[in-house]
Amino acid sequence: MSETVIKAESLSKQYEGKDILRNISFSIDRGEIFGLIGPSGSGKSTLIRLLDLLEMPAGGTLSILGKDALASHSRFDLRNRMALLNQKPVIFSRSVYDNIALGMKYRKKSNQDIKDSVHDVLGVIGLEGYGNRIARTLSGGEAQRVALARSIVTRPEILFLDEPTANLDPHSTKKIEELVLEINREYNTTIVLSTHDMLQGQKLATRIGVILDGKILQIGTTNEIFHKPATTNIALFVGVENVFPGTITASRNGEVTIDIQGMIVQAVADLAEGYKVDVLFRAEDVTIHLEEISKTSARNIFRGKIKSLIPTGPFVNVIIDCGQDINALVTISSAEELGLSFGKPVWISIKATAVHVISDS
Amino acid sequence: MVSEIISGFLQAINLIITLNPEILRITLLSLEISLSSTFLSALLSIPLGSIIYYHEFFGKRFIINMVQTLYALPTVLAGLLLFLLLSNAGPLGFLGLLFTPQGMILAQMILVMPLITGFTISALSGVDRDMKIIVTSLGATKLQSIFTLIREVRFAILAAVILGFGRAISEVGAAMIIGGNIRGVFNYSGTRVLTTAISLETSQGDFALAIALGIILLGVAVLVNFGLNLVQEGSVWKSYTSS
Numbered sequence: 176m177s178e179t180v181i182k183a184e185s186l187s188k189q190y191e192g193k194d195i196l197r198n199i200s201f202s203i204d205r206g207e208i209f210g211l212i213g214p215s216g217s218g219k220s221t222l223i224r225l226l227d228l229l230e231m232p233a234g235g236t237l238s239i240l241g242k243d244a245l246a247s248h249s250r251f252d253l254r255n256r257m258a259l260l261n262q263k264p265v266i267f268s269r270s271v272y273d274n275i276a277l278g279m280k281y282r283k284k285s286n287q288d289i290k291d292s293v294h295d296v297l298g299v300i301g302l303e304g305y306g307n308r309i310a311r312t313l314s315g316g317e318a319q320r321v322a323l324a325r326s327i328v329t330r331p332e333i334l335f336l337d338e339p340t341a342n343l344d345p346h347s348t349k350k351i352e353e354l355v356l357e358i359n360r361e362y363n364t365t366i367v368l369s370t371h372d373m374l375q376g377q378k379l380a381t382r383i384g385v386i387l388d389g390k391i392l393q394i395g396t397t398n399e400i401f402h403k404p405a406t407t408n409i410a411l412f413v414g415v416e417n418v419f420p421g422t423i424t425a426s427r428n429g430e431v432t433i434d435i436q437g438m439i440v441q442a443v444a445d446l447a448e449g450y451k452v453d454v455l456f457r458a459e460d461v462t463i464h465l466e467e468i469s470k471t472s473a474r475n476i477f478r479g480k481i482k483s484l485i486p487t488g489p490f491v492n493v494i495i496d497c498g499q500d501i502n503a504l505v506t507i508s509s510a511e512e513l514g515l516s517f518g519k520p521v522w523i524s525i526k527a528t529a530v531h532v533i534s535d536s
Numbered sequence: 537m538v539s540e541i542i543s544g545f546l547q548a549i550n551l552i553i554t555l556n557p558e559i560l561r562i563t564l565l566s567l568e569i570s571l572s573s574t575f576l577s578a579l580l581s582i583p584l585g586s587i588i589y590y591h592e593f594f595g596k597r598f599i600i601n602m603v604q605t606l607y608a609l610p611t612v613l614a615g616l617l618l619f620l621l622l623s624n625a626g627p628l629g630f631l632g633l634l635f636t637p638q639g640m641i642l643a644q645m646i647l648v649m650p651l652i653t654g655f656t657i658s659a660l661s662g663v664d665r666d667m668k669i670i671v672t673s674l675g676a677t678k679l680q681s682i683f684t685l686i687r688e689v690r691f692a693i694l695a696a697v698i699l700g701f702g703r704a705i706s707e708v709g710a711a712m713i714i715g716g717n718i719r720g721v722f723n724y725s726g727t728r729v730l731t732t733a734i735s736l737e738t739s740q741g742d743f744a745l746a747i748a749l750g751i752i753l754l755g756v757a758v759l760v761n762f763g764l765n766l767v768q769e770g771s772v773w774k775s776y777t778s779s
Contacts, residue, residue, distance in 0.1 A: 224669065227673050229669055229672055229673060251675075251677075254672070254673065254675055255675040257673070258673060258674070259669070259670065259673040261666050261669070261670065263666055265664070265666050265667045265670040267667070267684070267688055268688055269687075277671075277674055277684070278674040278675055281674055281675045281676045281677070281680050282675060322670075325674070326674075329674075329675070
């Protein structure tokens with residue numbers, strides 16, 4: 176059975192009378208990579224500072240590594256078993272070696288011990304031979320790797336990463352992401368990672384908590400969050416392209432029919448007739464056809480005209496006017512194969528199971 | 537007057553080159569007093585500034601404002617206040633420090649301590665909030681955290697020490713009132729320092745001596761600043777090579 180290392184219940188925090196965090200409850204198991212995802216200002220950094228015991232919550236309970244983390248006598252010891260990496264790499268005006276050694280010096284480790292550990296960790300982050308460099312002369316990506324090395328050299332059981340790649344170029348970001356996975360694998364370190372980047376969350380996290388306006392609105396696997404967001408706000412944040420308000424006009428055996436201003440959509444949901452709902456589906460779940468195909472209850476078919484084509488990386492976002500503007504995502508090569516162009520009439524299909532329905536109430 | 541300045545200048549250079557014993561004595565005493573006062577001030581003010589910075593207490597803002605006001609404390613006023621304390625009838629008269637180099641060191645400390653204390657506080661306040669958070673998260677005790685941050689702002693603090701030395705060696709008001717500008721003879725050092733001597737020689741019309749002392753005063757300032765800059769660069773260099 177997995178061991179719970181962090182258990183938060185109803186944590187709250189205010190600054191100057193303003194609620195920053197409200198009713199935060201979740202638990203994290205040893206060895207997990209838990210992603211905290213939310214836009215800037217949603218309270219991610221504050222929550223991480225509460226969890227790393229750098230600030231006190233206004234209310235709630237917090238247990239870390241089996242101990243009451245809000246009791247003043249356990250906070251220092253617990254803090255010594257955890258580490259934090261900030262968004263902006265914090266670099267001291269010292270050598271790379273001294274930067275990395277700092278936490279070990281605080282713990283009064285022997286010089287030989289420090290030397291061995293720093294040497295090892297320089298190897299892990301791929302900066303062998305950098306020990307004597309003045310840390311401030313490093314590039315942003317290197318500096319963040321040194322900061323990461325400084326946090327892991329003390330072998331923390333829990334590592335907090337607060338937007339660790341938000342300031343970095345794509346190459347350095349990839350490097351840090353690889354290191355995070357490696358640290359988690361090698362040392363079974365529990366990692367709590369905050370990010371505003373859904374894709375990074377998906378790449379790294381085993382579970383994700385979506386935080387919006389100081390509240391955790393949903394916790395689940397990336398798949399659950401991507402395809403079954405609990406609220407329309409989460410859907411918009413995780414980039415669900417197609418969101419339409421509608422009304423359920425029929426409900427039978429867990430299948431519903433929804434009227435979106437004249438566009439009739441079949442979906443799988445347990446909601447009764449008359450409910451106001453939001454209908455969501457991802458652009459990649461929309462398939463484009465050049466000829467009419469047969470409609471079934473398991474498949475929604477619409478006819479429309481291509482309104483615009485927006486290239487995004489190796490994909491093309493195709494906006495099709497079917498009464499409502501529907502966003503479809505296809506690869507550039509299939510767009511070329513299909514000969515998609517402005518004004519072209521097409522049919523689109525969306526599986527009923529790919530349509531996610533959120534009740535308004 | 538112009539010729540007087542030129543001849544004074546030439547005589548001054550002659551006095552310096554020939555290591556005039558009177559000038560040597562005055563210069564050494566000046567250095568001794570001002571280096572002592574700066575060193576002792578640093579020793580007290582850096583911890584004092586750190587303590588004020590690290591603790592939240594009622595009236596903290598007021599104390600910081602007072603410390604900063606004292607940057608501009610007129611030297612004669614510091615001299616006067618200390619004179620009242622140290623004079624025979626004063627509360628500290630029993631110490632017998634009036635008209636002694638020790639008394640002058642005390643006077644200069646009153647002038648230098650606010651500078652170093654205040655600059656230590658502002659240097660520490662200027663440290664990035666994220667850095668303070670990281671130091672705590674790395675497991676530093678309160679003391680370790682203070683030492684780490686002081687080390688981080690060491691150049692700003694060193695600059696304050698240099699500034700403090702500059703104020704100490706260049707002030708004349710307190711040195712005159714507390715020291716009394718007593719000429720040294722034989723083994724007795726006296727209390728005549730560069731600034732008080734310049735003041736005296738100028739009023740007596742002995743411009744050559746005054747100019748010579750002025751050149752030395754500037755020279756000393758230059759040398760000390762160079763020395764401290766070397767220390768600064770040395771520590772930069774050390775952080776390059778230490779491992």
